[in-house]
Amino acid sequence: DTGVSQDPRHKITKRGQNVTFRCDPISEHNRLYWYRQTLGQGPEFLTYFQNEAQLEKSRLLSDRFSAERPKGSFSTLEIQRTEQGDSAMYLCASSLEAGVLTDTQYFGPGTRLTVL
């Protein structure tokens, strides 16, 4: 396994710009999760997918946030009209499938966003 990968690792943008992050899960992992981590806090759940279906998006922070997983493999997280408060680490995780024995989540290295 090559592990979960995320791209880019760092992104600096100006307020008002749109940004898109990519996550490639471990192959054959059906579930994919997005979390946000701000300084001094634990990761906060944003949204997740089972294959290409987005199971919950109510925890996305505002309507400026959206995520897709079009073919059930990689996923993208987009933030439109970025604000300084969006500065954070965005983490992606994947797991094999739902179930107590199989849903251990493996995390990628994260994308650190800085909004100037």
Add this chain to the structure above:
Amino acid sequence: AQSVTQLDSQVPVFEEAPVELRCNYSSSVSVYLFWYVQYPNQGLQLLLKYLSGSTLVKGINGFEAEFNKSQTSFHLRKPSVHISDTAEYFCAVSDRRSDYKLSFGAGTTVTVRA
């Protein structure tokens, strides 16, 4: 709803000394518990997990944790730490009702000094 409280935000410790990181959770259903470690500028790595069975769980790098249902705790321990254990440690909880989504504590920063 689940929640996790990590009782210590920072734990300084000398090399080769023992360390304990405290974690308490709240949930109205059966839970699954995890400890993750995060090294600087990296993602989270799973240290250990409790799903069922024995309440003493052994993980990687010499860490272990004990699930105590009556005290709703899942404290992490290591009998002798190394400089390389300097990192941030997160306790997390999930359950079937939440469809296994993780809820994390705020983290404990462990700094190991020579």
